[in-house]
Structures are given as structure tokens and as C-alpha cells.
Amino acid sequence: MFSLQNKKAVVTGGGSGIGKAIALALTKQGAEVHIIELNMEQAASTLVEIGNGGGKAFSYACDVSDHQQVIDTFSRIGSINILVNNAGIAHVGKVDTTSENDFDRIMNVNVKGVYNCLYAAIPQLRLSGGGVIVNMASIASLVGLPDRFAYSAAKGAVKAMTMSVAKDYLNENIRCNSISPARVHTPFVDGFLAKNYPDNIPEMFEKLSKSQPIGRMGKPEEIGALALFLCSDEASFITGCDYPIDGGFTTLNT
Template sequence: MFSLQNKTAVITGGGSGIGKAMAMLFGKQGAKVHIIELDIDTATATVGEIQQNGGAAFHHYCDVSKQHQVVDTFNGIGQIDILVNNAGIAHIGKADTTSEADFDRVMNVNVKGAYNCLFAVIPLMKAKGGGVILNTASIAATVGITDRFAYSASKGAIYTMTLSVARDYLHDNIRCNSISPARVHTPFVDGFIAKNYPGQEQEIFDKLSKSQPIGRMGTPDEIATLALYLCSDEAAFVTGCDYVIDGGFTKLNN
């Protein structure tokens, strides 16, 4: 079950964190993995790990906010069976403390970046008779999170873009779903805490961990396992859905 043999998967932001976990698992399950990254060092390292484990993987330096780069990169890959729109950046701020420059930066990567990848991949999928798209949203798309104005707005866009794409390409055999994680423990989280809460790292880490009713953050591997299911043929009846994976955050917090 959940084999990706003979499938080509493109994962944006696949060099580290959740994206890396997806790339590693997809490679293990037989996919030919193409990692789209700005950080070429992490991309190279992840490709090397996949190859050492017997998988096929490649990396491409590409800024997802630049449409011409995305189109050229995707056309160079050719046949694409699976796209995971995972690249994204975070931001702390309320509506009146978020600068225009920061708002634009978040939207350019998180929203325009996903749009650019959709713009590039859908013609390729239509030409080959179908495909699977998975977008990384967030619980911030549907739950009020303190000091996450721009980030929440961007993930709300991802959520609704998912529904639109799923509806528009039903008859082209293109499935589109999203996943909405709560906090996941990645190197990004550690760096984020260190940057914004110097001297309070352990206190903030514990606080963020306990905000999930289950009592901890998720792991990248747990998110990747859900992604694998949604991108596999076993999920052929699933489209237009958002899958919350949050340790009980959205339903069990009182």
C-alpha cells in the first residue's frame, strides 16, 4: 500500500523540516523526488540522503515567488504526477504592527508562490491525464492565532485555493487537498524561538508544546505520513478536503 513507484513528485521547500520528511518518505516509497529550494545546501543534503537510501532525487534552485523561474523549472522536469506546495515563511505581528513590506513578503512566498506552482503544474497534469496536488495550509487558516495576522491570512488563502482547484479540475482527473498542522517541531521552530525569545527558549518551547491538548508538538514524520496517504492512489476518492493534524488543538482546547 501507499506505493509511489513510477511517479514523479515535486516538493517545494523540501530541503528541511516537514518538506524534508515528505521528500524522504516519498523517495522511500518509490517516487522520483524533485526538491524545489532556495537553500541549496539543505536541498543537496536531503537529495544525498534519499539517494543513499536507494531512492531517486534531484534538487532545483528556484524562487517560487518568481513565476518565470517556476514555469521554467517545472517544464524542465516534464512529467509531474504529484505537487506538494510546502514552501512557506512565518511572521509575528498584528494587523497594526505588520509592515507593508513584511505583509508583501509573506504573501509573495506563501500565496503567490503556491499560485505560481499551480499555474505551472496544472497544464502538465492536464496533458498527462491527471495528477495530485497537496497544499500545506495550517490551523491558522481557520482558528484565531495570536500575533499571526499575515501568516494566518496567507494560510487562509491556501485553504480556499485548495477548494477552488479541486472544483475546477475535477474532470481533468486532478485531485487537490490540503493539510493543516498545528505546531510541529522542526529546526525552523527552534530558530524561530531563539530569534524572537532569546533567553526564554525552554520556557517558550514548553509553552508552545503544551498548547496542543496532546501535550507536545507534532513531528515532521507524522505530517509526512498523512501527506503520503493523500498523494497515493489509496486516496483516489479524496479531493477538496483539508486534513487537520493538530494534537487536538482546534477541537479540544477549552
């Protein structure tokens, strides 16, 4: 089950965190993975880990917010079967504490970046006779989160783009779904705590963990497993869906 033998996948932001976990999950099931990443040091580390596990992967330095860079990168990669739009950045702030520059930065990466990759990937998916797209949304697209105005707006756009693409390319054998995680324990979380709460990291880590009813943060590998399923033929009857993976956050919080 879940074999991706002879499949070619692109994972954006695949150098660390959730993107890395997805890249590892896909290669373990036989996919050839092409990682698009700004941080080439992180990308190189992921390639080593994949290689040590017997997988096959390549990396490309590319800013997903740059339209022409993205087109050129996908042209180099050629025909693909899978696209995982994972690259994104975070922001903390309410509408009146979000500067125009910060708002534009979030939209350029988290919205335009997804558009750019979709735009460049569709022709390459057509060359393979169709395929699968998985976009990384967030529970921020489903419920109100405090101090996440720009991030929530961007992830809402990602969820809407997912539904639009699923509808538009249904007859071209292209499936498109999204994943909406709650808080996942990644290096970003550790860096956030070290920067903002250096004197009480354990206490804040526990507080963030307990914001999920299940009592902990998600693991990148758990998001990777869901992405693997959605990319596999076992999910061939699934398109136009969003999958919360949130420890009960969107349904069990009172």
C-alpha cells in the first residue's frame, strides 16, 4: 500500500520541519523527490538523510514568491506526478499591529508562492497524464486564532485555491486537496520560544502543547503520513477536500 514507485514529486520548503517530513515519507515509499528551498544548507541535510535511507532526491534554490524563478525551476525538473505546496512563513499580529510590509511579505510567500507553484506545475502534471497536488493550509483557515490576522488570511486563500484547482482540473486527472495542521513541534516552534520566552521555555512549551485538546503538539512525521496517503493511489477517490490534523483543536475546544 501507498507505493509511489516511479513517481516524481516536488516538495516546496522541504529542507526542514513539515516539508522535510513529507519529503522523507514520499521517498521511503519510492518517489523521486525534488525539493525547492531557500535554505540550501537545510536542503543538503535533508538530501543526505534521504540518501542514507536509500531514497533519491534533488534540491533547487528558489524563492517561491518569484514567478519567473519558479517557472524556470519547474522547467528544469520536467514532468511530475505530485506537487506538495508546503513553503510558507509565519507572522504574529492583529490587523492594527500588522504593517503593510509584513502583510505584503506574508501574501507574497504564502499566497503568491502557492499560485506560482500551481501555475508552473500544472503543465508538468499534464505531461504525466495528471497527478496530485497537496497544499498546506492551517486550522487558521478554519477557526479564529488570536494574533494571526495576516497568516489566517493567507491560509484561507490557500484553502480556497485548493477547492478552485480541484474543480478546474477534475477532468484532467489532477486531484487537489489541502491539509490543515494545528501546532506542530518543528524547529520554528523552538526558535519562537527561545526568542520570545527565553526565561520560561518549558512552561510556555507546555502551554502551547495543551492548546490542543489531545494534550500535545503534532509531530512533523504525522503530517508527512497524511500527505503520503493523499499523494497515493489509495486516495484516488479524494479531491477538493481539506484535512484538519489538529489533536481535536477545531472540534473539541470549548
